[in-house]
Amino acid sequence: xxxxxxxxxxxxxxxxxxxxxxxxxxxxxxxxxxxxxxxxxxxxxxxxxxxxxxxxxxxxxxxxxxxxxxxxxxxxxxxxxxxxxxxxxxxxx
Amino acid sequence: xxxxxxxxxxxxxxxxxxxxxxxxxxxxxxxxxxxxxxxxxxxxxxxxxxxxxxxxxxxxxxxxxxxxxxxxxxxxxxxxxxxxxxxxxxxxxxxxxxxxxxxxxxxxxxxxxxxxxxxxxxxxxxxxxxxxxxxxxxxxxxxxxxxxxxxxxxxxxxxxxxxxxxxxxxxxxxxxxxxxxxxxxxxxxxxxxxxxxxxxxxxxxxxxxxxxxxxxxxxxxxxxxxxxxxxxxxxxxxxxxxx
Numbered sequence: 389x390x391x392x393x394x395x396x397x398x399x400x401x402x403x404x405x406x407x408x409x410x411x412x413x414x415x416x417x418x419x420x421x422x423x424x425x426x427x428x429x430x431x432x433x434x435x436x437x438x439x440x441x442x443x444x445x446x447x448x449x450x451x452x453x454x455x456x457x458x459x460x461x462x463x464x465x466x467x468x469x470x471x472x473x474x475x476x477x478x479x480x481x
Numbered sequence: 482x483x484x485x486x487x488x489x490x491x492x493x494x495x496x497x498x499x500x501x502x503x504x505x506x507x508x509x510x511x512x513x514x515x516x517x518x519x520x521x522x523x524x525x526x527x528x529x530x531x532x533x534x535x536x537x538x539x540x541x542x543x544x545x546x547x548x549x550x551x552x553x554x555x556x557x558x559x560x561x562x563x564x565x566x567x568x569x570x571x572x573x574x575x576x577x578x579x580x581x582x583x584x585x586x587x588x589x590x591x592x593x594x595x596x597x598x599x600x601x602x603x604x605x606x607x608x609x610x611x612x613x614x615x616x617x618x619x620x621x622x623x624x625x626x627x628x629x630x631x632x633x634x635x636x637x638x639x640x641x642x643x644x645x646x647x648x649x650x651x652x653x654x655x656x657x658x659x660x661x662x663x664x665x666x667x668x669x670x671x672x673x674x675x676x677x678x679x680x681x682x683x684x685x686x687x688x689x690x691x692x693x694x695x696x697x698x699x700x701x702x703x704x705x706x707x708x709x710x711x712x713x714x715x716x717x718x719x720x721x722x723x724x
Binding site for chain 1: 648651652655656658659662700703704706707710711
């Protein structure tokens with residue numbers, strides 16, 4: 389196996405791990421926020437607009453970190469180790 | 482496929498060298514649109530009747546004004562126009578990327594907030610505004626709250642202050658940028674004619690870009706709101722009565 393193939397393989401592996409962690413963490417976090425919001429609304433239905441505002445605020449603040457992780461993963465995949473170009477070069481010969 | 486992704490990455494990368502002309506031109510266009518829009522709204526106040534557009538705009542303005550005054554107290558009233566301008570400007574910058582001017586070959590288009598050169602100055606604006614306003618309200622005591630619970634916590638408080646503009650800028654930038662990147666990646670799958678066995682994957686994901694654009698609209702609105710609200714919270718930490 390050439391060193392380029394190793395770099396491409398490990399970059400793709402790291403990309404997969406990052407995406408898995410990002411999806412897992414943000415899904416769990418958003419689920420907690422949404423379930424607490426539903427609980428709060430069912431306990432106090434008249435405070436619904438206020439609760440929805442703060443739910444969206446919390447989701448917006450929380451969602452930044454998985455998005456930043458995903459952005460850095462894409463930066464690694466497409467810029468640091470340009471995997472599409474690497475794969476096209478390997479398929480060429 | 483590679484060409485399109487590479488073009489997008491290169492369009493973003495030369496941060497060190499040349500000025501991003503498309504970002505600047507798009508920001509100017511958005512500024513002109515916002516000014517024209519509010520001039521149009523303001524002109525409708527000459528008649529005695531309340532129009533529908535007044536009600537819509539007053540809803541947004543009242544919402545942010547209530548948020549600012551309830552968080553900041555009476556001290557926050559002079560800053561309400563700033564927060565309204567911040568929200569409307571970031572919202573328009575985020576949503577301008579939906580229009581495909583860049584794909585038509587025009588020198589502008591795309592969201593200017595998908596560029597760190599736009600989000601870092603906005604975050605620095607909020608950072609310096611909170612410090613200068615806090616200094617004007619509290620004088621030299623503004624720096625005393627860095628060592629508030631205990632002077633040993635000074636480095637951590639300093640780090641907390643300095644990390645705020647970084648996260649503020651990175652949050653807005655990455656949300657908008659990754660939204661555009663996801664759109665381009667799915668679009669490149671659509672044009673690449675990927676076949677997985679008998680299934681035409683490209684045909685199957687043709688509908689996905691519409692959902693991604695809908696998601697981007699939602700994210701752009703929420704992030705503009707989050708930016709404004711965090712600016713309000715940071716200002717309230719600087720000049721709030723609790724200090």
